Amino acid sequence: GENVEQHPSTLSVQEGDSAVIKCTYSDSASNYFPWYKQELGKRPQLIIDIRSNVGEKKDQRIAVTLNKTAKHFSLHITETQPEDSAVYFCAASPLGGYNKLIFGAGTRLAVHP
Amino acid sequence: ETGVTQSPTHLIKTRGQQVTLRCSSQSGHNTVSWYQQALGQGPQFIFQYYREEENGRGNFPPRFSGLQFPNYSSELNVNALELDDSALYLCASSNARSGNQETQYFGPGTRLLVL
Numbered sequence: 026g027e028n029v030e031q032h033p034s035t036l037s038v039q040e041g042d043s044a045v046i047k048c049t050y051s052d053s054a055s056n057y058f059p060w061y062k063q064e065l066g067k068r069p070q071l072i073i074d075i076r077s078n079v080g081e082k083k084d085q086r087i088a089v090t091l092n093k094t095a096k097h098f099s100l101h102i103t104e105t106q107p108e109d110s111a112v113y114f115c116a117a118s119p120l121g122g123y124n125k126l127i128f129g130a131g132t133r134l135a136v137h138p
Numbered sequence: 139e140t141g142v143t144q145s146p147t148h149l150i151k152t153r154g155q156q157v158t159l160r161c162s163s164q165s166g167h168n169t170v171s172w173y174q175q176a177l178g179q180g181p182q183f184i185f186q187y188y189r190e191e192e193n194g195r196g197n198f199p200p201r202f203s204g205l206q207f208p209n210y211s212s213e214l215n216v217n218a219l220e221l222d223d224s225a226l227y228l229c230a231s232s233n234a235r236s237g238n239q240e241t242q243y244f245g246p247g248t249r250l251l252v253l
Contacts, residue, residue: 031180057239068142068228068244069181076239114180118239124171124232125194126242128180 027052029117031129038105039137046100046132048115057118058091058098059126064111072113073100105136141165142231142245150251151219159214159248163231169193170212171242172204175226187212188234224252 028051038044050058056077061069075082075089075098082089088101102109112133116126141164151157163170169188173181183196187206201217210231216223226249230242 029180059241061244068246071241071243074241116180120239124169124234124239124242125183125186125196126171126173126181126230127183128173130180131178 027055027117027119027127029115029127029129031115031132033132034130035133035135037135037137040105040107042105044102044105044109044134044136046113046115046134048098048100048117048129050096050098050117050127052117052119052127053096054120055096055117055127056120058089059116059118060089060100061114061116062111063114063131069114102134105134107136107138110134110136142229142243144227144229144245144248146248147246148249148251150253152253153219153221155219155252156215156217157219157250159216159227159229159250161212161214161229161231161245163210163212163229164243167231167233167243168210169232169234169240170206170210171230171232172212172214173228173230174198174223175228175247177225181228184214219252221252224250226250 059074063069091098115129143162171186172184175181185195190206206212226247232240232242
């Protein structure tokens, strides 16, 4: 069935360091890959997304890369700040006429000053 | 913040009861998806409504049902509540067009506790 695996489950970095979160999806027909940030008690918020016709996308300190052959995509955060601390979820949306999102289990990122 | 709202914010029910959760989609959006997020896990897709029709369903039993209204707001109904139904229920709205995956914007969620 459709599945998204996400690693690591927790990540601790020093302020200013980079953080990388990796996801693997099972459905090769997936063609849309959003990343959401969820702070404690808050709603998931979209931070960046990528479609299968693009290999890389960047927005300021955040970038996402996609390897369709390996069914693998990653989130890169550079120059981390304490306010980046949150749970990050990757998701994949299989092609099929509607917007179902399959989420990974999440990565808890802690950025220490 | 998105324009997606949900009510109520919190709810406590007992096993066997029924519950209705509500979601107002963002202006201009025609699609509402519902997700269940258990503590410490990623959201799990329940179902999606597009133009008042169920347009896809995840691995949830029939006691999970829904509606979408002409103004594109939506309800999630859960009958015969079980302890495992305790979770954060999130709705997400989007302006889906057939065959395309569009950005989903989440509401703040309803936290349901079943005792």
